[in-house]
Amino acid sequence: MEERYNPSAVEPKWQEYWNTHQLFKVDEDPSREKYYLLEMFPYPSGKIHIGHVRNYTIGDVVVRYKRMKGFNVIHPMGWDAFGMPAENAAIDNNTHPAAWTYENIRSMRTQLKKMGFSYDWDREIATCRPEYYRWEQWLFLKMLEKGMAYRKESYVNWCEKCQTVLANEQVEQDKCWRCSQVVEQKKLWQWFFKITDYAEDLLVHCDQLPGWPDKVTVMQKNWIGKSIGAELKFKVDGSDEVLNVFTTRPDTVFGATFMCLAPEHPLVESLSKGTGQEAEVAAFVEKVSKQERSADGIEKYDKEGVFIGAHCINPATGEKIPVYTANFVLMEYGTGAIMSVPAGDQRDFDFAKKYGLDIRVVVQPEDGALDPETMAEAYAGRGTMVNSGRFDGMDSKDALEAITDWLDSQGHGKKAVSYRLRDWGISRQRYWGTPIPVIHCDSCGVVPVPESDLPITLPEDANLLEQGGSPLPTLDYFAKATCPACGREDAKRDTDTMDTFVESSWYYLRYCSPRCDTGMFDPKAVEYWAPVDQYIGGVEHAVLHLLYSRYFMRVLNTLGLIDFKEPFTRLLTQGMVCKETMTCPEHGFLFPEQARKEGDGFACTLCGSEVEVGRVIKMSKSKKNVVDPNELLERYGADVTRLFCLFAAPPERDLEWSEDGVEGSNRFVNRVWRLAATCMEKITDVAPYAGPAAGLKGKDAKALYIKANQTIQKVSNDIDKSFHFNTAISAVMELVNAMYGVDVETADDELKSVLIFCLENVLLLLSPILPHFCEELFERMGHTGSILEKQWPEFREDSLTTDEMLVVVQVNGKLRSKFTMGADEDEEAIKAAAMADEKIMRHVQDKPVRKIIVIRKKQTLVNIVV
């Protein structure tokens, strides 16, 4: 037998074997229990990187384990193929997004195959294919029909110089990334999905996802952000108009001394008309329209506003209060208007100080009295009501309800719920995406494309505009259309495409019947396979992708297409693989291989400039801090690479990439190889031992046998329950180390039969992690067929413990001594033995013993308190 494991011979051999025997191909089989494991599909950015390898290795191990446990496992792979990087690459490399994408898919598929991942490649999909996105267009039409999709005006980042819309990622410090022009906000008509209709349902079911990490459901709950309060009506003074405000603190309504409207609020213009404030208001609205209008964006600007010249009536006090428009009020939240209580809200307080507005304290904290003249900041806590008419003296907590009820009885408002979640804007002014299937007609307005005209195919030969703009509006053969309703020939096709999150919100259903051409999926296939039993992917998707997917399943459920609502039963959020960025002053971000070591730092291989080493952040193609696994693959093979990725850290943990330690994985693999070689050479005609540990006479044989059973238990648990492959691997390493402790030359037949038992189990336990390697050794040991078709090993309940126990003795909580004794000794005997221990006697001396605590768990612990 060769001295070392030779991956370049063994790995292709088994990949070929799996392929020709179609071992990963699956079909519906109602007689077997199904298991759907899915890793988040990759964006075809060019090459797979170590982060992908980590993600897919984790999934592959579980898949192979579940298969050996007898499940009918579906494990598909595909490509999230639409998106912005293809457009950028097309501009940079003078190619076409489609050509670039398909080429990337080809090379990444080859890499994945070399890793030995057990995908059913017959189910592969790419979201940029018309066969896929036609069903997305179909669903869009259904949603439009049901009112789940609608159009409204909304802001985008706009570069005037490039005449193009910019993604947030393309805005660097408020400037365009291509030309450094200051980015503006531009209002466009865009399509939205009404995800807010499902806010409550999405929220409630967060608590019914036991297979999800709490951190993810917590983030989703906070994202949805339900708040309970009241919607109050403020009459405009001298007008029939009413301003509705949502507040979570109706108890403070007596302290509302002014009101603020979002600059986009429809009443801002009309109320200011003819008041003398008109021009100032218009100028302010214009100014704010250039600012970023999002919850995050508004933090960047000083809080400011202008009086709009109108007053409204505080429904609680009957007083006239001034109405302002302010840049920190967003139209998207609540009603776009807020009642301002400067004594109770810091932003209102700052605003009141700035513009000299009244501050009235309505909630007094228990300790000391607030005085509007002297208070330095708002008090948002609870307390006793003051200056609140009949509610004075009441606890603010009780007043919240009482004041709401009172205002309700007067017709001034009612209890209300508000969510932070906003509707999902899906229009993108981009080329490389799914065309939105509607036509705009001057006579008929927005007209849906007839179903029979689907798919609306994206022209794949269009050239990107130099500044990154979409060519679709310029292509007459695409953009010009005949109105399906009235036949007018000068209608225009919608030239926006959909957000790529739309594709990734339902692809896992498509895998169930990837070639289905009668619908999004074959209902029978989805009934058998869906939902996904185990989903695995980066924690960075905790909110958006996972929430959109949950929303989409609710939409399909409402449309009667599926009978479930939650797409992913169990979720594993994998930590990110991180690496420092490298930036060259000439060439921007550099790939690691474009920087060479020079002195203490790095130099650019393109121009020799000194490279700035940046922070350690998640690997991403746009930052170029990605590690190509090819070098590892060539040097060590797929199995060692897989082992190393798993052994480096538990899956949920972030990992700063370093190849230190890969030698250790390689060493271990060869250690097992040599161990197998020795056993095969020296042990012949001995069957593996299969009885209870008690049936073994030799002490070494018994100890090794127990160790093996413990290892089977630990590895099974680690894979199945916690996905802690790093500890599963170290457990096998321990067993292998113990096997190395046996001298095969002098071993008797009993010990040899235990050794063979150990070896076979080591290979079975490692086979999900090192599939090629274990197949090869298993075959050499004389087994036929694939190890994949073998049963996962079971441990013997009666062979897990030895008859000796370790006793650990502490004095005042500090470890002082340890010894072993018979496992069945009683507590008194343990105490006596501890007190009789020489080291313990030295520490106790003649101090009085107050207490002796004996704990019998994993090990036995005695704590003597003196």
Added chain:
RNA sequence: GCCGAAGUGGUGGAAUUGGUAGACACGCUAGACUUAGGAUCUAGUGCCGCGAGGCGUGGAGGUUCAAGUCCUCUCUUCGGUACCA
């Protein structure tokens, strides 16, 4: 800013429900075998101390017979923040 995580030797990490801190590796040191070593094997390796012993899980307090683990405060780093995917 807001939401969510993470922090343990020189390094990656281990440690059910509070119960031997540092498993398993990497690296390093010494030795063996070898023409050679980026092969293999053996031994050692948290820090301070000659030693008895003391100190140690980002920092500061606290609860407990006992705290990496629980509580309070705090620092740093990472992820998300709705048009990167």
